[in-house]
Amino acid sequence: MLQPYSEACERNKEPILGVLRSWFLRKGVVLEIGAGTGQHAVHFAANLPHLEWTSTDREENLEGIRSWFEAAALPNLHGPLALDVRQEIWPVREALYAFSANTGHIMSWREVEAMFAGVSVALEPGGCFCLYGPFNRNGQFTSDSNRVFDESLRARNPEMGIRDDQALLALGSRCELKFAADYSLPAKNRLLVWTK
Ligand SMILES: C[S@@+](CC[C@H](N)C(=O)[O-])C[C@H]1O[C@@H](n2cnc3c(N)ncnc32)[C@H](O)[C@@H]1O
Structure with missing residues (x-):
């Protein structure tokens, strides 16, 4: 299989890492949801060696992620494990941290709700979700550009679309996750943080 490649990941991985360094401070397991190509996981595991970075995604992406992981051969990089957020039993039952990038607008709102509910169950008290x-x-x-992007998503699938921060904050509260921080990153993207 040809190794999947995301140019966006190469552009955003350093700014994201800068924020993760402030939150993923202690030794512990990170549950990554919707890992995509696996490029983020390789970069973050290499730069945050105190973490046990555990990537998940839907079955169809696992082979591509595996190709990145095998090439990186990092001792603290685990998986990829199959996880569709709608499934009842998650493969990672306990994690200090959770991370997900560019998934909220691809998942339907029901799936976003399932992601928050699952993260809330998996996170240890004192943990956080980025x-x-x-x-x-x-x-x-x-x-x-975000408006045009949203239109293109909804044309592809009416259930997709850029999510509103206030709806996510309310969802976090319903899942007993406390909103903690909002970082503006390049290309009008943001990193939102919740703690448990
Ligand atoms: C735009 S990609 C982002 C990939 C990667 N995180 C990145 O930033 O490049 C969206 C990801 O969400 C995943 N995804 C979509 N629906 C999902 C679901 N129901 N459960 C788990 N992952 C899902 C897709 O498989 C895909 O990997």
């Missing part, structure tokens, strides 16, 4: 991506601010697009 969610990266484009988000609307108080119901408004934060750029023309």
Whole structure:
């Protein structure tokens, strides 16, 4: 299999790592949801060796992720494990941290709800969840490019779309996750942090 490659991951991995360094401080397991190509996981595991980085995604992406993991051969990089957030039993039952990038607008809202509920169950008290991506601010697009992107997503699948930060905050509260921080990152993307 040809190794999958995401140019966006190469651009955003350093800014995201800068934020993770402030939150993923202690030794512990990270549960990554929707790992995509696996490039983020390789970069973060290599730069945060105190973490046991455990990637998951839907079955169809696992082979590509595995090709990155085998090439990287990092002792603290685990998986990839199959996880669709809608499944009842998750393969990682306990984690100090959870991370997901660019998944909120690809998942349906029901799936986003399932992701938050599952993260809340898996996270240890004192842990945190970092969610990266484009988000609307108080119901408004934060750029023309995000508006155009949202239109293209909804044309592809009406269940997809850029999520609103206030809806995510309310969802976090329902799942007993406390909203902790909001970082503005390049290309009008943000990284939202919740703690448990
Ligand atoms: C745009 S990609 C982002 C991949 C990677 N995190 C990145 O930032 O490049 C969206 C990811 O969400 C995953 N995804 C979509 N629906 C999902 C679900 N129901 N459960 C788990 N992952 C899902 C896809 O398989 C895909 O890997």
